[in-house]
Amino acid sequence: MKMRHLVVALLVLGLAVSMPAPAFAQAKSETIKIGVFLPMTGGVAAYGQGSWQGIQFAREMKPTILGKKVELVLVDDKSDKIEAANAVTRLVEKEKVVAIIGSSISGNTMAGGPIAEKAGVPVVSPTATNPLVTQGKKYIFRVCFIDPFQGEMAAKYAYETLKKRRAALIIDKAQDYCVGLADFFEKNFTKLGGQIVAKTYCQTGDKDFTAQISAIKAKNPDVLYMPNYYTEVALAMKQAKDLGLNIPVLSGDGAQDKALIDIGKQYVEGLMFTGHFEKEAANTPLAKKFIPAYEKKYGKVGTFDVMGADAYFVLADAIERAKSTEGAKIRAALANTKNFKGISGTMTIGEDGNAIKSLVIVQVRGGDFRYVATVEPAGVAPEPKKAAPKKK
Numbered sequence: 001m002k003m004r005h006l007v008v009a010l011l012v013l014g015l016a017v018s019m020p021a022p023a024f025a026q027a028k029s030e031t032i033k034i035g036v037f038l039p040m041t042g043g044v045a046a047y048g049q050g051s052w053q054g055i056q057f058a059r060e061m062k063p064t065i066l067g068k069k070v071e072l073v074l075v076d077d078k079s080d081k082i083e084a085a086n087a088v089t090r091l092v093e094k095e096k097v098v099a100i101i102g103s104s105i106s107g108n109t110m111a112g113g114p115i116a117e118k119a120g121v122p123v124v125s126p127t128a129t130n131p132l133v134t135q136g137k138k139y140i141f142r143v144c145f146i147d148p149f150q151g152e153m154a155a156k157y158a159y160e161t162l163k164k165r166r167a168a169l170i171i172d173k174a175q176d177y178c179v180g181l182a183d184f185f186e187k188n189f190t191k192l193g194g195q196i197v198a199k200t201y202c203q204t205g206d207k208d209f210t211a212q213i214s215a216i217k218a219k220n221p222d223v224l225y226m227p228n229y230y231t232e233v234a235l236a237m238k239q240a241k242d243l244g245l246n247i248p249v250l251s252g253d254g255a256q257d258k259a260l261i262d263i264g265k266q267y268v269e270g271l272m273f274t275g276h277f278e279k280e281a282a283n284t285p286l287a288k289k290f291i292p293a294y295e296k297k298y299g300k301v302g303t304f305d306v307m308g309a310d311a312y313f314v315l316a317d318a319i320e321r322a323k324s325t326e327g328a329k330i331r332a333a334l335a336n337t338k339n340f341k342g343i344s345g346t347m348t349i350g351e352d353g354n355a356i357k358s359l360v361i362v363q364v365r366g367g368d369f370r371y372v373a374t375v376e377p378a379g380v381a382p383e384p385k386k387a388a389p390k391k392k
Helices: 002-018 021-026 045-061 081-094 106-119 147-161 176-192 210-217 230-242 258-268 285-298 303-322 327-334
Strands: 031-038 068-076 099-102 123-125 140-142 166-172 195-202 223-225 249-251 272-275 337-341 346-349 359-365 368-375
Touching: 031 045, 031 081, 031 303, 045 068, 045 285, 045 303, 068 081, 081 099, 081 106, 099 106, 099 303, 106 123, 106 140, 106 176, 123 303, 147 176, 147 223, 147 249, 147 272, 147 359, 166 176, 166 210, 176 195, 176 223, 195 210, 210 230, 230 249, 230 258, 258 359, 272 368, 285 303, 303 327, 303 337, 303 346
Parallel strands: 031 068, 031 099, 099 123, 123 140, 166 195, 166 223, 223 249, 249 272
Antiparallel strands: 272 359, 337 346, 359 368
């Protein structure tokens, strides 16, 4: 008899363990626990700190989902792939979150994403743009455009708008994002008829770019493409101007952080890049509500702040449409996101996890980021322009 009771107890225990951990843990909870893994320290800490501030403010604007209070659990991935994997493991196994926001960069998202994928926990990245982030995954999503699109648009802008024909590249080979973006630029620039006259490499953390710039200058390019993160871009631009390489410089969304201007000062004046957001182009109802409230509290709104907030709002919308905190149901809702009007623009997310949305061309002018133009993906109608103020 005692043995029978023991078997029954073990079966009950086994059944409990086999249930999806987050759903089981939070089925009767009064809170919904959402995990966040971001680079709060390390080489790209500015990205993570901005996104975290945006996520927290988004939660202030929308503190409940399905009538339950939202609890955010942050783990610092320290700008490192191994730490990113550790962070996701902790969020899934120890914190038992129902979904995760993160990370800021592609390499870290690719390091942590498979762990959440295996556990059936949906992930929404604010700014991981490498196409491999979502490739072959069911539970990984993003609210940003992908690198093939921004690489193509940067090449078109250099060739068609700036009328440049001889491009040089400096590529951070330590970052999947930088290598991928350079490949897409090169492919499209040469397809248009341009020529890549020099291709050089650096690594995250490098301080001296004189060898690369000297090699590039000898090839006489008329445009320089550096799709690297803000620190390397700022340092390389200063040294380029010191060495007399005065040609237009283009970059990617990794350049758009206030730290770029803090580090590069007057040397980054004129830099142009493909970006996710610029205040002047933001015209959705959520943008009109979020931006003034955010600026009242923090003084200024940044791109990574906005993208973090957009990841939170998209995830909250999916959980509410799913009417559940079960991973499979949240995943299905995320894959059926249509025309969601976020702060950075209107986006549609499909089964492939990628967001279809516009990008902006931004330039550093007068020590600030200034809007240049909006580029819509093929087949998408442009957002309506802001209504002109009524005359008194």
